[in-house]
Amino acid sequence: MLNSSILKKFTLFFVGFAFLASCDKDFDGIGSDIVGDDHSDFEKEFVDVNAFSIKTGVVETTNLPVNPLGIFSNGKFGKTTANFVTQLELATENPVFKNVPIERLKTVILKVPYFSHVEDVNSDGVTTYKLDSIYGDRTATMKLSVYENGYYMRDFDPNNNLQAQKFYSDQDAVFDAAKRGTDDSGNSVTGGLPLNNASAVGQNTAFVFSPAEISIPAATEDGAATKEAPQMRMELNKNFFHNKIISTPSSNLVNNNIFKNHFKGLYFQIEEISGGALSMLDFSKGTITLTYDDDKATIIDGVETVNGTVEKTLVLNLKGNTASLLKHTATPESNDYEIADGIDKLYLKGGEGSVAYIDLFAGDNAALEELRVNAITNNWLINEANLVFNVEQTDMINTIDPNRLYVYDANNSRPLLDYSFDGTENRVKPKYAKTYHDGIAQLTGASGDSDRKATKYRVRITEHVKNLIYKDSTNVRLGLAVTETIANIGNLSVKVPPTQQTKKIPLTSVMSPLGTIISGSTSATPADKRIKLEITFTKPN
Template sequence: MYNNSFFKKILLVTSVVFLFSCDKDYNEIGGDLIGENNFDLKKETYDVLAYNQKTGPIQSNDLAINPLGIYNNPNFGETTANFGTQLTLSETMTTIGTRPHIESVVLTIPYYFDASKTVKKTDGSNVYVLDSIYGPDKAEMKLSVYESGYYMRDADPIGGFVQPQRYFTNQNAEFDNIKKPNRLNDDTNLAQNDKFFFDPSEHVVTTTDSITKAVTTTRTPPGMQLNLNKGFFKTKIIDAVASGKLATNDVFKEYFRGLYFKMEKSGSSAGNLAMLNFKDGKITIKYNEDLSTTTSGVTTVTRVKKTIVLNMTGNSVSLLDTDFTGSGLAYNALPNTGNTTEGDEKLYLKGGEGSVAVLSLFNAPGELDAIRKSGWLINDASLVFHIDAAAMANSFVPQRIYLYDFNNNRPIADYYLESENNTNPKKSKLIFGGNLNTDAVTKKGTTYKIRITNQIRNLVKHADSTNVKLGLVVTEDINIDAYHRVRTPNAFITGAPKASVMNPLGTILHGGNSTVPNDKRLKLEIYYTKPN
């Protein structure tokens, strides 16, 4: 019986392999296979028309991660990233005990760190290296956290509250002008306000048991920890329980309109910028109150410890102000829409309120029809983008770029062929590509490669397929394929990928213009086999 089962399995596997190998038209080939020119592969290259398109102010609410800080990009100007967020109650409240007294109010937001570089020392402490930080290490800035005066609606009243309300990158002045005047992070420790910096140190709390005298040490990874004004929260939260302001989250969000984080320069420091997951942030209010219990007619009053947690899981918005007077002059002088006829020499990809590159394939008359009539079996098609090394010499280079259907603001066919890697998004959809390639010696970024094999196959096989324009952007997370609307849609652009709004960086690539040196020029590369 075992042998019979074994041979059945062998027969099944052999059949699957045979059938798969017969389907030449959908055979994906890797770089090594192409390099060895197996199966008599041939290569053809085609010119690509590519030009710049600025987005202008763009929707920036409800992002997975948000920038906070100040970053002076050598090519795109100095951006100050502020932030506004609603607060939500982890538990609603309608009653509170007598004689409540606040012990502490602490705002916490975790930082990203590179776990592979964490060093555990013999005394039990840990040394961390922060990730997603741009600019000088430990650069001081002025951080102010205010009670927001801006009511962030969840739904848009235009259209009958059916669609979510949009908020945009250029609304910082609106939040700043109506913030409440008193800064909440007013601790005497200036590292929490006027000389704030993104500290990589772990947080250590030591407690001693009042009876056993046992000492307990708790260590947590680095993150923002700010002591907020206890008097404000006594009035705003504790004293408001009896009035029903904490009875539901809808009432609470109208009553306490959230927080506004404002960043400013501190002295001569250039500042820096961090990517933060504000959704994991919270405010923890620890307080004491009297608890009365009655047993056999005897009432006992006990002092008990209580906690109220305010989460940052409500609506939120990245608020970006960019000063172009210094390093951003050249970029700011670019037209909103580049040369749509001949293409641009340089392609400026910028995240946030940024810039998209628009690509048009098969522009020569009869070019696509000739391929359709040739009967080619397309094995691989890709676009290779060369970084302008001179322009980007002193800049942080984005780790990934993303290509999409620009006409319809959606992914192309090749994007859907791979499953997502949610545990490590940086390793997701590697065949589709877009990851930064670096020089083995200099360790500098050189190129990005994106495969569009199935996009081209569909165009060639189906005469009624639309040769759509393609959009190219920097991306913070390849798994996010949603799109955000520009504030002022026009004939040239209506939206851009949400993940590009999340990314604070930019890069400059060589375009497909005929003036670009041939070895750096953007081209479409197609590897194919001809039928016998």
């Protein structure tokens, strides 16, 4: 027979397990199954906070893992034009060309994969894809020009004690002024034609982010076509690359350090025709492939003899230093955002945008100390602590909601303890990992509806609050930002920080093109919409 001590432990475990299970449901139901006459020891405390949002201004965009490219008008947040610049690296350093005249250079193909997923495969084996991480009018045509970058992207800054060189969102004018194109002979010239000047206008003057499967014809009549997932795929000027790579002195290709000085990279410039779309791209997976015929040589008795030709390839990877180049343009819809002070409503926007700051207990140390004394003296146990943010849905009409918000320690530019404690994963959708820490948008409608909108966001900060109450930790200012992915917790610099805490902001906010407007914490905000810290305690009877 179980003794009373073991029985009590088992009962406590069962109640705790039931409570945790309930936490995975919509937050409005937290504790709803356990608060009642039989469980009156569970109580919720509401703690006031002070919150405000502030525009970051120009932000660092050095070497982002994912970069935007395109044009995106997002309702209240105006229009963003996103260009991109990258260095190039030889996949094989010090290549050797025996005899490759221009007529032997068959193709020069640039490829950058899109984020996509399969929707259907028909009976003929044709795969239908849908593009992910793309915003705006997916059918919009734009002008995309790819130039030679003429501005050297050095690794270290000689004006800052040789610290790592930083590149900023406002440097498009610098790269635009230095860009180089090609003349009719393939020479690199200022003011020349873009490198993507093929006759197929879908690759340049009528560019669109196409979800179509790529079918590459077979090299022989009896061969099968090669099929690839959707991608930016374009032919580049063969004369230019023959001059720049094959005909250049071999000393320019010895290693990638020298090569990056010889060929400074590519500059992607997008221009609006009518409307636009913006896609998030992992340019580091991009390549330029030169396919050419070279002499096929054999050595017999120490003598080299040419015996026909052999097809070869040389690959350039889109790797090295990169920068996302952003231009914000106000629109009639974005007037509120342009002039807002960010108190009654908080404006959160990725890229060259805005973040918010939150002071728990409204900065009132006496209120925090009172709660500490009550909790410790009366043996209150914290079950859960949540920050809840209500979306100003009327303002978010015609504006795309971000999937997630991120709360962090703004004083020290690092994640909260709750981030580290949450080991939940989502292998199918990595952006939705750490689901217990949360921050994921709660949506209207049912799964599968095309018009779902965010109503609120909840972020669990239980471990952070436990440390405040029981371990007398510092009540640091918290930061709040949109996030493109929860997996990356790095930070980037703000060029001219408006506040001490804004010297650095989360890298994932810089990556995101989206924004949201949430209710503030002032008396001008309806009480049921204000930002609150909700703490659920177990209070012994």
